[in-house]
Amino acid sequence: MKYSLGNILYFWPKAKVESFYRQAKESNADIIYLGESVCSKRRELKLKDYLAIAKDLATSGKQVVLSTMVLLEAPSELNELKRYCDNGDFLVEANDMAAIQQLSSHNLPFVAGSALNIYNHHTLELLYKQGMSRWCMPVELSRDKLVNVVKQCEEIGIRDKFEIEVTSYGHLPLAFSARCFTARSEDRDKDDCQLCCINYPTGRITKSQEGDNLFVLNGIQTMSGECYNLTAEQQSMMGLVDIMRVHPESDNAFNVLKQLKNQQSIPLSSGHSNGYWHQIAGIHIG
């Protein structure tokens, strides 16, 4: 099993990001994802800053992957995507078909991120032929569904052609909108957001009227209210999953990686869930 550190999904100040990656360099992560995937207005770090961090991380033997935007609308966002794809050094995680279009037309390999709707072996086969070297499955897929996809991949002879990665810890990205919900929570439009996401380093928790953790508002992204925790499932992933991904919530990510590396788990405490893996509602514990 390999362990990966997902890109930071929240909006953190530059100094905090740099300090985070200094720790990441010493962490148990084999693979580190870097880059902005949520909102193009978050520009504390620019591509050149990420590339500088990437080069530094690569010297410690980590595989560095550049994560790209999920929701691309403006032509300026497409141009930025092209710059990520043409970086010349690092593997890229595609989170929209525009990235696959760009990468495959330049014969570059890519990671297919969990925001892409890839649910079956035939789609995997086609994307493998277009350069996919790793598939991070959609967050809502269960172990049973994955077993079936893998079985079918074996039958058509492509199981060993790419790696399979599963989002294993952190609040799950569930939805993406044109609207910025963090700005809305401060009664402002997106155009006048004043980059307020920076004031919420782990997003804004949204509860039901009975106090259930439902969602976390993170700009245009809506995340799961519970922290997804599959750390106790490592055994059940053996032979099925190649990489477990940990999303940074805070510096705690390094502890999660350490526990995973030591074949230990983080207890499923209050505020955690694992339902999707067990093919029940994601918010529940299976």
Added chain:
Amino acid sequence: MELLCPAGNLSSLKIAIDNGADAVYIGLKNDTNARHFAGLNFTDKKLEQAVQYVRDHNRKLHMAINTFANSDHWQTWQQSVDLAANLGVDALIVADISVLNYAATHYPDLELHLSVQASATNAGAISYYKENFNVKRVVLPRVLSIHQVKQLARTTDVQLEVFAYGSLCIMAEGRCHLSSYLTGESPNMNGVCSPAKYVQWQENEHGLESRLNNIVIDRYAPEEPAGYPTLCKGRFDVDETRYHALEEPTSLNSMELLPELVQMGIASVKIEGRQRSSAYVRDVTRSWRQAIDACLSSNDFKVKPEWDECLSSLSEGNQTTLGAYHKRWQ
């Protein structure tokens, strides 16, 4: 400009045609359909009758096979494509890459439209689907501003279809797991958002309460109108504030944008609502037929009050919005 109307059954389809739809879109009674609600949609036999009725009236029939195929039952999607091709539907609305690939390979003459569920929001994604599967048309997600739609229309030679009226998905379609997170049933895989079987209503000391899989979505004061508990339209608490954290109950209505849509060469305006009644299909189709005809024949198009009233009365919460088309909404 084509007026494309929804039909959840044969009688709605006939009503849509009889009231001026240029084309109608429908889906099968199975998991391939992103409006897979109980009691709706078409069996093989009904589909045959639908094809015949549409053909007799010289209109077009689009069939949505627009969920994401899973490895367990991939042949269900394959068989649905075969059926549609053999019966002669005019276009398939498809989201899944493997299904697009199958249809493009086996039925190269069958017109493919990229479903909104594929979430193609930019020129790069549109090029991907055009180059790989020769899609003729893309249905744009309801996340783009009118300016962004215009930019796309300028840069692509693929036909564009936009949502004109109906329930408002506020998330990029195909990229929303909120309903699956609460219920375990995935709109992407099973085709239903906030499924009715998980909905509960109860009167208690808090008033009327709606729940989805036992989670409170909203509570209503005595005179307050209550809406279907689609979870993105619920009232939740963010810190100490209770409000519609994502969106209020409202529907999309873009009628006032018609002249702009015509000018930018939009191929088709789509009415949402395959799950709605025949009366809804009749009234909405009629209003939009008149509006499009008026818009095409005059340089001074104004939305008539009777169209506005009709569309508002059929909307969620009796209110409408321009949604993401209008920058301020975002």
